[in-house]
Amino acid sequence: MxxxxxxxxxxxxxxxxxxxxxxxxxxxxxxxxxxxxxxxxxxxxxxxxxxxxxxxxxxxxxxxxxxxxxxxxxxxxxxxxxxxxxxxxxxxxxxxxxxxxxxxxxxxxxxxxxxxxxxxxxxxxxxxxxxxxxxxxxxxxxxxxxxxxxxxxxxxxxxxxxxxxxxxxxxxxxxxxxxxxxxxxxxxxxxxxxxxAYGKQADYFDYATCLGWVRYGTWDRRAGCAVVLSNAGPGEKRMHVGEVHAGEVWTDVLGWSDREVRIGDDGFGDFVCGQTSVSVFVNRDAEGRGKFAEKL
Missing domain, CATH: 3.20.20.80 (Glycosidases)
Incomplete structure (x- = not known):
């Protein structure tokens, strides 16, 4: 050396x-x-x-x-x-x-x-x-x-x-x-x-070319997030983010997907990403969402 x-x-x-x-x-x-x-x-x-x-x-x-x-x-x-x-x-x-x-x-x-x-x-x-x-x-x-x-x-x-x-x-x-x-x-x-990206994690690794996971948040960071990524065509995962979020609308903080995902009464939502891409969904009204529109 x-x-x-x-x-x-x-x-x-x-x-x-x-x-x-x-x-x-x-x-x-x-x-x-x-x-x-x-x-x-x-x-x-x-x-x-x-x-x-x-x-x-x-x-x-x-x-x-x-x-x-x-x-x-x-x-x-x-x-x-x-x-x-x-x-x-x-x-x-x-x-x-x-x-x-x-x-x-x-x-x-x-x-x-x-x-x-x-x-x-x-x-x-x-x-x-x-x-x-x-x-x-x-x-x-x-x-x-x-x-x-x-x-x-x-x-x-x-x-x-x-x-x-x-x-x-x-x-x-x-x-x-x-x-x-x-x-x-x-x-x-x-x-x-x-x-x-806090709290308990639930993985949806059930398909070879499309992975997803959820972070449920914690008592002081309630928002949590849902992540979907694909190394092939467009990806979609039905994932549970919690009944506490029922009725909320979640969107991609990266802006790579324009899908609005409404969380059902059962706490599930259908989250998507583009071809060979990744999306990170959180409640569109979550604290800090405005920061993603700023120049970072």
Whole structure:
């Protein structure tokens, strides 16, 4: 990696541990990202994490870049770290890449052999990063039409800690420029998560090329949301959002579907999305709906 630090050397260990304590005492931080953790001492990293966690209070968030497409390797590493740690879900990225390049692929397999499915509390989910973007060493191409679906799958579900890629949000400049991903609606997906993706989750993974799920909301965030996505033709799901919403009209916050869905007395609605697309439905009168009309 271009650096040669011997973390088994007592002076190196003491210096870096002191630096970690300085970070915790001086800066308003509550987490640390560790790069290329395959290339240095597990024993030292475990000690570093334990000291910060025990000295400065529970709740510190640690994530490591341990880029492996083997779920077994990742889970064994987490076991050795006492599960006080999270990893970027590389197998999920490769699943996204493969599914996006396969016509009519089975979306129900998107979470197969992924960290978020196996150990959701220890999984940081992502779609792309600086290493997997085009022309980089670990390039994992994801077709542009699929990125909104992929981001919906990490942002609007309850499992994992989602991470947005700067290049997808703002575009990539330089020798190989790319515009912002998802047709510019990635900020809206993030806002939908912030406002509505809370509470119990009910999955409707009953059809290979069309998935749906509902977030029921919580006592203090009542709205909830209903998500439908398709990697083939237009999709439709009849889903239960709760009798408490009977009579409400739900619409797509992304604006990609113009369907108005009236919730029945039984709490069900018929939610739709376009071809190779995603829609996120919430009550058209829900708190915060006006924010989606603003420039984000």
């Amino acid at each position: 271009g650096s040669d630090l011997d973390y088994a050397h007592p002076q190196v260990e003491a210096d870096v541990l002191a630096w970690g304590k300085w970070l915790a005492q001086t800066l308003p931080l509550k987490g640390v990202r560790f790069d290329a953790i395959k290339h240095y001492s597990e024993d030292f990293l475990r000690k570093f994490i334990t000291i910060l966690d025990e000295t400065y209070g529970q709740g510190w968030f640690f994530v490591g870049e341990f880029w492996k497409d083997s779920l077994d390797d990742m889970t064994r590493y987490l076991d050795r770290m006492g599960k006080k740690f999270s990893l970027f879900d590389a197998p999920l990225v490769y699943n996204f890449s493969q599914i996006s390049k396969s016509s009519g692929a089975d979306l129900r397999k998107v979470f197969d052999d992924t960290l978020v499915a196996s150990m959701p509390v220890n999984a940081v989910t992502l779609v792309m990063n600086h290493d997997t973007q085009p022309y980089q060493a670990l390039e994992a191409p994801i077709e542009g039409w699929f990125k909104p679906l992929a981001y919906a799958l990490i942002l609007l579900r309850g499992e994992g800690y989602p991470c947005l890629f700067y290049g997808d949000l703002y575009g990539i400049k330089g020798e190989h420029p790319f515009p912002p991903a998802c047709g510019g609606i990635l900020p809206k997906l993030a806002l939908a998560r912030k406002l509505y």
